[in-house]
Amino acid sequence: MRRLLVIIRKEFGQIRRNPAIIRLVVVMPVIQLLVLPNAADYEVKNILVHVTDRDRSTLSRRLVENIRASGYFILSGYGSDRREAVVAMEQDRADIMLDIPRHFEKDLLREGRSTLFVEVNAINGVKAGLGGAYLTSLLRGFNDGIRAEWTGDGDSRAGPLRTTHTFRFNPRMAYSLFMVPGILVLLLTMVGMNLTAINIVREKELGTIEQVNVSPIRKHEFILGKLIPQFIMGFVVMTIGFGIARLVYGIVPLGSYLTIYAFAAVYMLAFLGIGMLVSNFSGTMQQAMLVSFFLMMVFILMSGLYTNIDSMPAWARWVARANPVTWFIEVMRRVVLKGAGMADIAMELAVISAYALLTNALAILTYHKRS
Amino acid sequence: MKPPMKQFLQFAKKEFIHILRDPRTLAILVGMPMVQILIFGFALTNEVKNARFVYVDHARDPLSHRLIQRLEASRYFESAGPVDGPEGIDRAFRRGQCRIALVVPPGFETASGRADGATLQLIADASDPNTANTLVNYAEAVVADLSRELAGPAQTPYTIRSETRMRYNPQLKGAYNFVPGVMAMVLLLVCTMMTALTVVREKETGTMEVMLVSPMRPLRIILAKAVPYLLVSFFNIATILLLSVFVLDVPIRGQVALLFAESVLFTGVALSLGLLISTATASQLTAMFISLIGMFLPTIMLSGFMFPIENMPLPLRVLSNFVPARWYFVIVRSVMIKGTGFATVWKETLVLAGMFVFFTTLAVRKFKLRLE
Numbered sequence: 087m088r089r090l091l092v093i094i095r096k097e098f099g100q101i102r103r104n105p106a107i108i109r110l111v112v113v114m115p116v117i118q119l120l121v122l123p124n125a126a127d128y129e130v131k132n133i134l135v136h137v138t139d140r141d142r143s144t145l146s147r148r149l150v151e152n153i154r155a156s157g158y159f160i161l162s163g164y165g166s167d168r169r170e171a172v173v174a175m176e177q178d179r180a181d182i183m184l185d186i187p188r189h190f191e192k193d194l195l196r197e198g199r200s201t202l203f204v205e206v207n208a209i210n211g212v213k214a215g216l217g218g219a220y221l222t223s224l225l226r227g228f229n230d231g232i233r234a235e236w237t238g239d240g241d242s243r244a245g246p247l248r249t250t251h252t253f254r255f256n257p258r259m260a261y262s263l264f265m266v267p268g269i270l271v272l273l274l275t276m277v278g279m280n281l282t283a284i285n286i287v288r289e290k291e292l293g294t295i296e297q298v299n300v301s302p303i304r305k306h307e308f309i310l311g312k313l314i315p316q317f318i319m320g321f322v323v324m325t326i327g328f329g330i331a332r333l334v335y336g337i338v339p340l341g342s343y344l345t346i347y348a349f350a351a352v353y354m355l356a357f358l359g360i361g362m363l364v365s366n367f368s369g370t371m372q373q374a375m376l377v378s379f380f381l382m383m384v385f386i387l388m389s390g391l392y393t394n395i396d397s398m399p400a401w402a403r404w405v406a407r408a409n410p411v412t413w414f415i416e417v418m419r420r421v422v423l424k425g426a427g428m429a430d431i432a433m434e435l436a437v438i439s440a441y442a443l444l445t446n447a448l449a450i451l452t453y454h455k456r457s
Numbered sequence: 458m459k460p461p462m463k464q465f466l467q468f469a470k471k472e473f474i475h476i477l478r479d480p481r482t483l484a485i486l487v488g489m490p491m492v493q494i495l496i497f498g499f500a501l502t503n504e505v506k507n508a509r510f511v512y513v514d515h516a517r518d519p520l521s522h523r524l525i526q527r528l529e530a531s532r533y534f535e536s537a538g539p540v541d542g543p544e545g546i547d548r549a550f551r552r553g554q555c556r557i558a559l560v561v562p563p564g565f566e567t568a569s570g571r572a573d574g575a576t577l578q579l580i581a582d583a584s585d586p587n588t589a590n591t592l593v594n595y596a597e598a599v600v601a602d603l604s605r606e607l608a609g610p611a612q613t614p615y616t617i618r619s620e621t622r623m624r625y626n627p628q629l630k631g632a633y634n635f636v637p638g639v640m641a642m643v644l645l646l647v648c649t650m651m652t653a654l655t656v657v658r659e660k661e662t663g664t665m666e667v668m669l670v671s672p673m674r675p676l677r678i679i680l681a682k683a684v685p686y687l688l689v690s691f692f693n694i695a696t697i698l699l700l701s702v703f704v705l706d707v708p709i710r711g712q713v714a715l716l717f718a719e720s721v722l723f724t725g726v727a728l729s730l731g732l733l734i735s736t737a738t739a740s741q742l743t744a745m746f747i748s749l750i751g752m753f754l755p756t757i758m759l760s761g762f763m764f765p766i767e768n769m770p771l772p773l774r775v776l777s778n779f780v781p782a783r784w785y786f787v788i789v790r791s792v793m794i795k796g797t798g799f800a801t802v803w804k805e806t807l808v809l810a811g812m813f814v815f816f817t818t819l820a821v822r823k824f825k826l827r828l829e
Binding site for chain 2: 104107118121122124125126127128129130131132175176177178183194198199200201202203204205206207208209210211212213214215216218219221222223225228229232233236237246247248249250251252253254255256257259260261263264276280284288368369370371372373375376377379380383384386387388392393394396397398399402405406416419420423424425426427430
């Protein structure tokens with residue numbers, strides 16, 4: 087026990103003497119939490135529409151006016167040559183091309199029907215999908231209005247079913263509410279894994295691990311001595327993070343902090359284990375950094391932080407399920423936004439505990455005092 | 458061969474040996490990009506599908522069954538079963554069992570026969586606003602289809618139809634957007650981080666002293682450091698492009714030579730950035746975190762491949778101009794996916810070239826200072 091305390095004190099001494107680490111632990115979360123949620127605004131708005139109007143009738147002008155006034159769209163170009171629209175799209179000056187054919191108004195009046203052509207830049211799926219859907223629904227509304235006007239019939243709805251919808255948990259549809267809890271998890275993960283992974287390899291590379299190895303310090307004491315300070319730092323980072331979330335974004339968890347911190351404790355353990363594993367299998371800091379970078383990238387991108395897990399192919403959903411970050415982000419969002427309690431996250435807690443046991447057991451088994 | 462050239466080659470050879478003697482690092486350098494492009498190319502998608510829904514069916518009549526079957530049959534939805542009442546919906550949301558809930562009112566079928574029709578209630582989990590919006594859109598479309606069927610085939614007068622085409626990416630594959638992004642990310646990661654670490658490492662282990670007392674000029678030392686990583690990057694660019702085309706089915710619609718040349722330019726920017734970081738820092742730890750915070754995150758967040766730049770607040774939009782990956786991403790998307798030529802990307806190319814010159818000059822300057 088005494089020996090353990092001595093190692094812990096040594097670790098804290100090292101952290102204190104290294105301003106880079108302190109800066110990382112304090113400054114990084116502040117900057118990231120201030121910048122990232124602002125950058126991660128995926129709301130689809132300001133969709134650039136290029137209209138090719140070959141009809142130039144009262145009706146086509148009225149349609150263009152409707153698009154301009156809708157608030158979702160910006161009329162980025164208006165002409166009568168389709169080639170202009172194509173060039174605009176190639177140069178990213180247009181997201182959607184709307185083609186109003188010649189005789190659009192005449193056909194509608196005489197034959198009762200006419201067709202518009204919509205072409206969407208589909209490289210970015212979300213923008214294409216939502217932008218296209220918004221425009222289609224705008225056209226439908228326009229059509230209903232025209233029909234009601236021309237037939238003199240007030241009820242232009244099609245069919246007997248209608249819907250109402252409510253948006254729960256985030257009625258203002260603010261993206262920050264979605265991103266901030268996820269980014270908190272990210273910060274905790276980065277501190278937990280990267281610092282741990284590098285910490286032990288650093289001693290290897292600088293040769294100081296030899297001294298530890300010849301000392302009477304036992305294996306588990308050494309490992310615990312390394313892990314406990316990182317564990318504490320993780321909590322410091324998370325607490326700073328919640329402070330910022332509250333002060334800057336006004337985000338206060340609907341559920342209890344206790345639930346989050348309890349889950350975070352087990353989660354930190356799991357990630358310290360992963361960090362240790364990485365450092366056990368690396369000879370140099372360069373290797374350790376590369377491997378933890380690679381793992382971070384997979385962990386982050388496959389976690390549902392930015393993209394939707396449900397829409398991934400089946401095998402990728404399994405990868406996401408095997409990713410501990412996924413579980414914590416899920417739990418964090420549920421507790422913060424929906425007020426989930428211990429009973430609601432029991433399954434996730436069990437999974438992450440199993441993870442923590444597994445990674446730490448492996449880490450202890452693969453750490454050898456002899457090289 | 459002139460002596461300075463020979464010297465330079467000697468140093469480049471030394472750097473090569475450094476890399477080759479560390480097969481683990483080499484394996485990571487070469488293998489990592491391949492694994493990443495495959496994982497992310499296949500797995501990342503912005504589409505919304507397979508969303509789970511729960512329902513409260515107060516009616517339990519043939520029409521409500523028909524509606525729920527319709528939803529289940531749609532590729533966008535997957536049923537997570539019925540729940541009882543508002544508490545059931547709440548619990549399902551809290552446990553993450555569904556993203557949207559449907560409430561069918563009592564006497565649904567009877568109501569649908571009446572003049573004012575029947576109203577369904579949709580409750581979406583808006584913690585993710587876009588998904589919520591998209592799902593509500595999809596669900597409303599399913600209901601509207603059924604509604605039109607119930608109304609019968611009576612012709613509605615004055616109908617404007619709209620035909621929508623998805624240009625460049627008719628199947629809405631995520632890979633079309635993510636492959637250019639992952640290319641930028643991987644190249645930046647390999648080049649910047651590796652070069653950043655390699656110089657600092659010599660400082661930290663003390664071998665830098667030896668280099669500095671050698672007759673080599675600082676510019677050459679720096680260039681010699683960059684050469685092996687440049688070659689590794691060539692290899693990576695080639696494998697990434699081959700994998701994209703043959704495994705991910707992402708086409709190269711423009712000129713391959715142009716794409717390759719632009720990639721080399723981008724690699725140059727990344728290498729010079731790495732050298733700059735390494736000359737400005739004293740330990741591998743710091744160098745690594747600067748590359749992590751200064752490179753990796755801005756590349757993901759501000760290059761436009763994850764999040765639309767036009768939505769960001771002004772300071773971030775300005776900041777994004779300084780992220781090299783932003784320009785490279787536009788270039789790759791234009792040349793590879795849209796199939797446009799140099800005429801559309803010369804501005805972006807110029808920006809990258811400017812960055813390259815700037816970073817290299819700065820790196821050499823900084824390096825000289827240390828020498829004195």
